[in-house]
Amino acid sequence: MSTPSSTPVIAIDGPSASGKGTVAARIAAALGFHYLDSGALYRLTALAAIHRGVDFKSQQEVASIAATLNASFLEGMILLDDEDATETIRSEAIGEGASQVATHPLVRQALLQRQRDFQRDPGLVADGRDMGSVVFPNAVLKVFLTASPAERANRRHKQLIAKGESAILTDILQDIEQRDARDRARTVAPLQILPDAKLLDTTQMGIDCAVRQVLNWYAEII
Ligand SMILES: Nc1ncnc2c1ncn2[C@@H]1O[C@H](COP(=O)(O)OP(=O)(O)O)[C@@H](O)[C@H]1O
Numbered sequence: 291m292s293t294p295s296s297t298p299v300i301a302i303d304g305p306s307a308s309g310k311g312t313v314a315a316r317i318a319a320a321l322g323f324h325y326l327d328s329g330a331l332y333r334l335t336a337l338a339a340i341h342r343g344v345d346f347k348s349q350q351e352v353a354s355i356a357a358t359l360n361a362s363f364l365e366g367m368i369l370l371d372d373e374d375a376t377e378t379i380r381s382e383a384i385g386e387g388a389s390q391v392a393t394h395p396l397v398r399q400a401l402l403q404r405q406r407d408f409q410r411d412p413g414l415v416a417d418g419r420d421m422g423s424v425v426f427p428n429a430v431l432k433v434f435l436t437a438s439p440a441e442r443a444n445r446r447h448k449q450l451i452a453k454g455e456s457a458i459l460t461d462i463l464q465d466i467e468q469r470d471a472r473d474r475a476r477t478v479a480p481l482q483i484l485p486d487a488k489l490l491d492t493t494q495m496g497i498d499c500a501v502r503q504v505l506n507w508y509a510e511i512i
């Protein structure tokens with residue numbers, strides 16, 4: 291299990307397309323900290339399950355895939371079994387699969403230590419759903435980053451269109467609402483606003499402003 295560490299962790303949790311990845315990566319770059327995209331581990335687990343023909347509902351089999359995941363994170367590139375999976379895991383279908391495999395307690399357990407291993411000097415910014423509640427409960431700063439479902443659907447829609455993918459706004463909104471509901475309702479490590487988290491609603495706030503706010507909160511505590 292993890293050893294208690296004095297290395298600071300900034301935990302950024304929140305629902306899909308709230309801007310967690312964008313903001314967390316910018317904060318990590320500004321502070322020279324490491325960055326953990328925990329959702330990528332669940333996405334890779336879903337992709338590996340598809341490659342092996344394993345049903346997302348088979349908790350034991352999916353957990354064993356998660357426990358032996360051959361994944362590496364190399365300067366913005368994500369490899370699965372030595373193949374570039376950076377773009378593949380960003381599809382809406384894999385996001386949905388990730389949300390399904392993430393409901394299994396054994397899958398979450400299998401990925402726990404791997405996430406904690408990212409806590410290295412001089413610090414870590416981690417984004418996901420349970421960074422502040424389960425993976426890094428001692429995080430020095432916990433942020434719940436959110437925006438209205440309509441705004442998040444717009445952001446995801448723009449992001450997909452910019453990548454040249456076809457996307458229908460109403461379908462995306464429906465997917466986001468369905469995924470939010472599943473991520474909030476699961477019994478283990480649900481998405482939640484912790485009492486010790488700072489709430490940052492970016493419905494009407496740009497990326498620069500959101501990054502500045504998190505950096506200001508961090509500056510207040512160090
Ligand atoms: N505050 C913001 N205002 C406008 N667009 C944003 C904001 N934050 C993020 N975005 C954009 O929304 C999209 C989704 O952000 P992303 O960081 O991938 O979210 P998440 O990691 O929460 O799924 C990206 O294209 C990003 O540039």
Ligand SMILES: Nc1ccn([C@H]2C[C@H](O)[C@@H](COP(=O)(O)OP(=O)(O)O)O2)c(=O)n1
Nearest residue numbers: 306307328329330332388389392418419420
């Ligand atoms: N710490 C985490 C991170 C992601 N998950 C699950 C739940 C999410 O719907 C999926 C995908 O997460 P990801 O953060 O990559 O998805 P978004 O970019 O927010 O759409 O994985 C989780 O259960 N716990």
